[in-house]
Amino acid sequence: MISFFQNVIDAVALGSIYALVALGIGLIFGILRLINFAHGDMITVGCYALIVPSTDAAAQLLIGSWTPLAAIAAIAIIVLLVALSTDALVFKHLRRASPTTLMIASFAVSYVTQNALLMAYGARAKGVDFWSGVNVQIAIGELRVPLLQLITVAVTFALMMLLNLFLRYTRYGIQMRAAAEDFRMAQYIGVRGNIVIGLAFAISGMLAATVSLLYVTQSGSLSITMGVPLVLFAFVAVVIGGMGNLLGSVVGGFLIGILLTMLQAYLPPDLRAFRDAFAFAFVILVLLVRPAGLIPARNTIERV
């Protein structure tokens, strides 16, 4: 029983990470119809920004050695700027392009970002001693809960609440929701398209920065492709949640995290290697029953 509760905590913590990534992808998709595969690379950028750019095998912390608040602010600003620049340099020029073209462009952005990092930091994976003090366990009865898992869950819920408040009660939030509903109509009634899109990239950049910090604290490792598996599963989360619906993205993220953890925990040993295949089979099943996802967005049903 103890290990079941332990597994539930593991699952919710992993789900939180996927929910944050899915939220970043879902936000951009809602407004731009862009499936941004480069979002994972924004996470990687956030991780690498912690260290001194160098191709040496051993990494030296730079921003990572600052006080937590300064480091959080710096990483958030860096990722936000990189995310905005992907829009300014690439996606802005493709506003009238089809979603397929946009998606392919996002692959190109991902490829360029990874190779730029490779040139600056070298190909070898790196180790970093970042916020290692957080890696302790808290005993709750017989349960031993990693503090980082609690932080991850708390940060995720806090950010979701903040985003929700922003979208509901602020001027720009309402404009973003209007744009997500019907971009052209929103423009007709005075919503400035580029500001809304810029905001979407900025917020998704900050979400990516958050994931970067949580992820590096957990793994202590950096590699050029570290964001790719995150974005892959988060994209699946967005699809099963219902593309274009932010609540759906979050639900999908948690669902994927819980599913993967439970499969890893309870599949028989011989089948564990096929964990992902089981997870994707479940995804197919969900989509057969609900082709538009669990919580479909009203305006995207015909697009999926």
Next chain:
Amino acid sequence: MISRRSLIALTYGAFALSTATQVHAAEDITIGMAVAYSGWVEAYDGEAAKMAQLWVEQANAKGGLLGKPIKIIIGDTKSDRVEGAKVGQELVSKGANLLLVSADYDFGAPAALQAQKAGVISVFVGASDPKAGVLGVGPLSFTANNAGQLEGAIMADWGFQKKGLRKGYTLVDEAIEYTKSVCAGYEWKFPQVGGTIVERDTFKGADPTISSQITRLTNSIRSDGVDHVMLCSVNPGAASAVRQLRAAGINLPIFGSTGMDGTYWLASVPGLKDFYLPSQALPENDRRPAVNAVSSAFKEKYGAAPSTQYAYPIYAFLDMWAKAVTAANTTEGAEVVAGLNTFKDESTVLGPRTFTPKLHIQIDMPMFITSYADNKQSAIEEWRISGTIPNNVLYRTKGN
């Protein structure tokens, strides 16, 4: 307009020039390097390629080979398999007598196959898969490295004999073949010497977390008395796994493989101790003066010592190749291979090395058990397993 006479003169001139080049080429001995100088495989090829360059310089300083200077021709495979085949073919057609290819079987094989087709010897600078040789490429192909299985077997044997460990737990990174091979070797040897493997668990190096694996392992430690963990993985996943294991309060001895060799990743796990892995050579403070001499020459030439042991195996292989070439008095592929195949416990700078007509990979050489403490990796002792790794373990048939 060019007159007919000058055209003839030009043609003769060109012919004479090309013959001269060919004669010049025949005089040199050429080593082709079809490895990744860019892209992500560079992390695995780069230092070995530099080491090969160093070996050639040292050999030339001693008078070359068969009285001729050794020339290097290079081609960048750009971490791409298709590019690898092209570069391999190009270097072979430029007259390479020996072709060095990427450290990984999948990435080196396309170039090695080009060499095999042309009757030229190829060597993987660091592949740990027996396919990187006779079975996968052909009889003219070698790997400078050991089989992954040997690393797992050495840790199992040493752990049982010297650390008194009896109950093992394997954590295998399923993402690549090498890590599965390491654990296959451990799973063969540990029960053979009398140990018990309590449970086998898997993960993928790219997984963001191994929390459910840790939950299972914690249960196993509590209920079955697991006394050590065999972690079969490579960085960055391996370093991340060790960090998470230690963060979860699991302070048991952890055994790793050479995929984690070096200290460059230690920042991931501050204060790491009770962590052991087998290694062929230490870039600093190796016990053998000859290895230290190679390391200092490397440091002098490139400004820093190698970051892992993967720089070294090619040096030992090139020594053996040069010996076989000298004995055969030719660089002709089949004749040199016949010589290499007779090497049994041949002494090299890294210790004894063996090739047979069937196996062009090391499966029973001794390795150094190294331990990690105080941010340093240091050698404890040299260890050699008794008995030969059977074929079903080596090729991982029988569900291994």
